[in-house]
Amino acid sequence: EIVMTQSPATLSVSPGDVATLSCRASQSVISNLAWYQQKPGQAPRLLFFGASIRATGIPARFSASGSGTDFILTITSLQSEDFAIYYCQQYANWPPYTFGQGTKLEMK
Amino acid sequence: EMKLLESGGGLVQPGGSLRLSCVGSGFTFSAYGISWVRQAPGQGLEWVSAIIGSGTVTEYTDSVKGRFIISRDNSKNVVFLEMTSLRAEDTAIYYCAKGRTTTARPAPFDSWGQGTLVTVSS
Numbered sequence: 001e002i003v004m005t006q007s008p009a010t011l012s013v014s015p016g017d018v019a020t021l022s023c024r025a026s027q028s029v030i031s032n033l034a035w036y037q038q039k040p041g042q043a044p045r046l047l048f049f050g051a052s053i054r055a056t057g058i059p060a061r062f063s064a065s066g067s068g069t070d071f072i073l074t075i076t077s078l079q080s081e082d083f084a085i086y087y088c089q090q091y092a093n094w095p096p097y098t099f100g101q102g103t104k105l106e107m108k
Numbered sequence: 109e110m111k112l113l114e115s116g117g118g119l120v121q122p123g124g125s126l127r128l129s130c131v132g133s134g135f136t137f138s139a140y141g142i143s144w145v146r147q148a149p150g151q152g153l154e155w156v157s158a159i160i161g162s163g164t165v166t167e168y169t170d171s172v173k174g175r176f177i178i179s180r181d182n183s184k185n186v187v188f189l190e191m192t193s194l195r196a197e198d199t200a201i202y203y204c205a206k207g208r209t210t211t212a213r214p215a216p217f218d219s220w221g222q223g224t225l226v227t228v229s230s
Binding site for chain 1 (some may be wrong): 147154217
């Protein structure tokens with residue numbers, strides 16, 4: 001099973017600033033990596049797939065990069081609606097699909 | 109617009125059973141794999157089970173093998189998760205989620221239902 005590790009667990013950032021979230025896989029997932037955003041009381045929403053391909057309707061202030069074992073989600077010009085929990089997920093090797101434990105992006 | 113709607117959650121005693129349903133609309137249901145993903149209270153996401161579009165291939169996470177069965181009825185656009193021998197650690201919100209591609213290869217989830225809460229407690 002591929003273990004996904006996200007860091008930091010919590011990130012405090014001010015609105016308008018940049019947030020950088022990390023995700024590391026215990027073995028290469030090539031580019032089979034997705035990012036999701038989850039707000040309280042809501043289902044997760046797909047942000048990126050293929051490590052860097054933005055899903056439909058995701059604003060350009062969100063970007064993602066990486067391959068192999070190390071991946072980054074960057075959010076520039078943070079807006080109030082961006083404060084949420086972010087999960088990475090590998091789909092290179094299943095079962096099982098595995099998720100990271102999440103990074104909570106909170107307002108500073 | 110793609111939509112998924114879960115139902116069937118509730119309170120069940122340890123050792124009991126429950127059947128969850130997930131109805132899809134707004135897409136060619138039979139062409140896409142569907143997964144169940146659960147989230148225990150205050151915790152992260154855990155993939156539970158998946159079924160490909162044709163229904164001929166199913167997969168499970170180890171902790172539910174032998175206890176949960178996933179199936180689908182494409183004539184009614186519905187996927188089921190039959191859960192038996194339920195344990196306290198199965199308590200979670202259960203989401204159904206649609207695979208992004210029509211191939212049988214693993215894919216990320218581009219549409220999620222709102223979830224249904226399963227509580228296992230005496």
